[in-house]
Every structure is written in C-alpha cells, then in structure tokens.
Amino acid sequence: MTQSLGRMKESPSQTAGPYVHIGLTPNFCGIGGVYASDLGGAMANEKTRGERIGLRIRVLDGTGTPLRDALIEIWQADADGLYNSPAELRGAADPNFFGWGRCPTDMETGLCVFETIKPGRVPYQDGRLMAPHISLWIVARGINIGLQTRLYFSDEAEANAQDPILARIEHRVRVPTLIAERQGNIYVFDVHLQGDKETVFFDS
Amino acid sequence: MSMPAKSGSNRTPETGAFFQRDRTWHPPALTPGYKSSVLRSPQKALLSFDNTLSEIAGPVFGHAMLGELDADLIHNFAKPGESAIGERIIVYGRVLDERGVGVSGALLEFWQANAGGRYRHKKDGYLAPLDPNFGGCGRTITGEDGSYAFRTVKPGPYPWPNGPNDWRPAHIHFSVFGHGFAQRLITQMYFEGDPLIWRCPIVRGIADRAAVEALIAMLDMQATIPMDARAYKFDIVLRGRRSSLFENRPEGN
Numbered sequence: 001m002t003q004s005l006g007r008m009k010e011s012p013s014q015t016a017g018p019y020v021h022i023g024l025t026p027n028f029c030g031i032g033g034v035y036a037s038d039l040g041g042a043m044a045n046e047k048t049r050g051e052r053i054g055l056r057i058r059v060l061d062g063t064g065t066p067l068r069d070a071l072i073e074i075w076q077a078d079a080d081g082l083y084n085s086p087a088e089l090r091g092a093a094d095p096n097f098f099g100w101g102r103c104p105t106d107m108e109t110g111l112c113v114f115e116t117i118k119p120g121r122v123p124y125q126d127g128r129l130m131a132p133h134i135s136l137w138i139v140a141r142g143i144n145i146g147l148q149t150r151l152y153f154s155d156e157a158e159a160n161a162q163d164p165i166l167a168r169i170e171h172r173v174r175v176p177t178l179i180a181e182r183q184g185n186i187y188v189f190d191v192h193l194q195g196d197k198e199t200v201f202f203d204s
Numbered sequence: 205m206s207m208p209a210k211s212g213s214n215r216t217p218e219t220g221a222f223f224q225r226d227r228t229w230h231p232p233a234l235t236p237g238y239k240s241s242v243l244r245s246p247q248k249a250l251l252s253f254d255n256t257l258s259e260i261a262g263p264v265f266g267h268a269m270l271g272e273l274d275a276d277l278i279h280n281f282a283k284p285g286e287s288a289i290g291e292r293i294i295v296y297g298r299v300l301d302e303r304g305v306g307v308s309g310a311l312l313e314f315w316q317a318n319a320g321g322r323y324r325h326k327k328d329g330y331l332a333p334l335d336p337n338f339g340g341c342g343r344t345i346t347g348e349d350g351s352y353a354f355r356t357v358k359p360g361p362y363p364w365p366n367g368p369n370d371w372r373p374a375h376i377h378f379s380v381f382g383h384g385f386a387q388r389l390i391t392q393m394y395f396e397g398d399p400l401i402w403r404c405p406i407v408r409g410i411a412d413r414a415a416v417e418a419l420i421a422m423l424d425m426q427a428t429i430p431m432d433a434r435a436y437k438f439d440i441v442l443r444g445r446r447s448s449l450f451e452n453r454p455e456g457n
Contacts (some may be wrong), residue, residue, distance in 0.1 A: 023315030086217035142240030
C-alpha cells in the first residue's frame, strides 16, 4: 500500500441546454426584475484606455447554420496586456476595464456583438509575447462541454506569425480559423463547429 | 524566505496552471443518443497546451453585485406576499477544487424548470403551466470555505424532443466561475432516487457510473428546516492547480 494522493475528480460537465439564457442572461429572455441587468454586457466605459473595437461572432453547426441558442463568454487583457485579475502579478490593470464579457447569440440571426477594446500582448510562460488575443468559451444545447478557443486579429500578422500558441498548430491551413477579419473597427469571426473550416478548439 | 501562502487562500493569489482535464470523465463532444450533439460536436483533435496567463487568470465577482433575493428562487420573481408553488427545498454544498481546497468567491448561477417541469422561456412549449410566481434563475457567490446555499422549489421532470419518449430527470443547471477562465464549468445537479437519471440520453453521455453519481445530490434530513423545506447537498469540484513555487517565471512570482 502507498499513501493516497487524495485528489477529487472535477465535476463532469453537462450541456447548458436550450434555456441557458434563463440562468445567465435572464433579462435577455424576458425574465425581468430579478437582476437589475445581465452580467457581462458593458465591457468598456468612456474612461477605458485603448482602441474601441467591436466583435461580431457567430457559431455555425455542421450544416453551416448559425446557432441561435448559444452563449459566448470572452476574457481578455487590457490595452497594456494586463489582466484585471488577482493572478496578474506584473502590475495593476486598467481599473476601468473588467476584461470579461458575456453575450447570447441573437435568437434570429445567431449574431453575438461585443463592444470592447483591443487587448495588448500578454507573455507566454517563457516570456515571449503572445499576439493580441481574446479567449472564448462557448456553450449551447448539444455542446457537452464548453468549447475553449481564441480570437486573434487579422491586422496583427507579424505578431500572429510569432505567437507560440498559433505555432503549435500542426496543420497550418487551420491557423486562419482563429483569426478574425478586420472590417473598419469591427472584427468578424465565425466559429465553425465541424467541417473543413472547423475552428481549432483547445484543451488547456 | 517567507512561508508559502496557505493553499487555497484568497489573500495571496495562486498563479499555478490548472490540472489537465480528464476528458474520459466528462462526456465526449459527440454523444449520438443526444441528437443535438451530432452537428454541434467538433470532430478534429483539440489543441493541447499548458495554461498560459490567459487561461490561469480570471475576473473577480464581488458580493456587492448580489441582490437580497438572488439566492431565493421561491421569492425572487414572486409578487409581494406570494411564493412559488412546489416542494420547498434548500440546496447547499461547497465548491472545491481537485485538491479538496474550498474555492472562495466563486460565482454560482443556477436555473431550472418550475415544479411542473416548465421553463419560463419562449422556446419551451411543454403543456405544463407556468407558475406566475416562479422565474427560475438565481445566483450566489461562495464564502471563504467555498460554501453556498440557496432556496428553491424542486423542479419537475419533463419530456423533450429527442427520442419519441425521452424525459429529463428533475435537475438544476449550475454555471460555475472559479478563479481562472480555464476553470469555467457548466453542469447539472440531479436528485437522489430519481429513476429517470439512468434513462436520460444526456446523462448517459457520461461513460463512468461514478462520474454520474458525482452529479446526484443527496437528501440531507439534518439540514432541513422543519415544517418548511427539505435539504439536498451538492458539492461541485473544479480543476485543481499546481503550485507555482518551483516553476520558472521570467517575471514576478
């Protein structure tokens, strides 16, 4: 016999189901008066430092149809590349930027719109800078465990070329699945759950 | 050299990477018995890498955002002086990580059907009636030791369009936000003794019986409020994390 590591197992994931809005964005689905507002709506205020950008994100199923019952959360650094988090030991992040947002996909169009700022660069474990990116977490009916991925920016080609995470993608043809296309101040990003253009999802 | 902070303390933040997920314990992306997963399941290999700061860091939700009735689903949507219909229950437990350490300050959000098995949602067409005094959502933030509690009515089971006669067991959905973005988890709590659990195509996506049992809350008669509400205990476990004491860090630590 030996000692035991005494570890517990993570609670198994279960799908968010078709009514995730009731729990996470009740005002969005018509349940008013319980919370003053839905969490994760306004990301930047007039004092937030950095370039204002919009994200227009859709999630497409294996037939190319946009999901109209999904929910996306995003998490990002501030304009200087600092996270508003206790785990950020390099300095104090912009107090006017929380860094986290939540948006349900539109029930008709499937579109998620985030109004945020462009993040700065965050170091990888070895100190090299990662390219500017936003972390995504996607849940919906039919998704058994939340999907992790990242959104990178099309106008950061040089930084993207040096990014240690993008560099790990074996099939280079798949790298563009993580890069949002700039159109003015808007970045357009389609997440493909399946098919030739299937987005690179993470296990991290 | 100072002593390391007590593991799990929220005073000195922990910055270690999270333990890798055991994806054989979770349901896989594709579980054909649950038809919605067929066209929504990624088919290519996931990209695996050790956490960077982007996965390790996460926002902090303060207790100040909570309203007085947020953790009381019997009353948070009810008209003054009225309350939701159904079996009154307390759900309580702790949010822990895989090391057994309580996760303080975790944001817990929960949602459920009413006592008849009907959701307050325009896409739910089940013929069971809405309860005018029941909204179906609540939230709380865990205490220093990871503990939480809320009051609600026991949700009813309901039929759903999957197979010709599939019923969901009674369940409460939980969304859990721990300390890092990579700890993010959504799961469901089931009730001890419900025969529908083992028949449910969503539950059956989990391969390991012990993993299913980890989602079944137990009746706790010691925690009931006599003449008021029964209690169910439901602990939630999030990914553990490594100590960062011996890891190379170019900055900080």
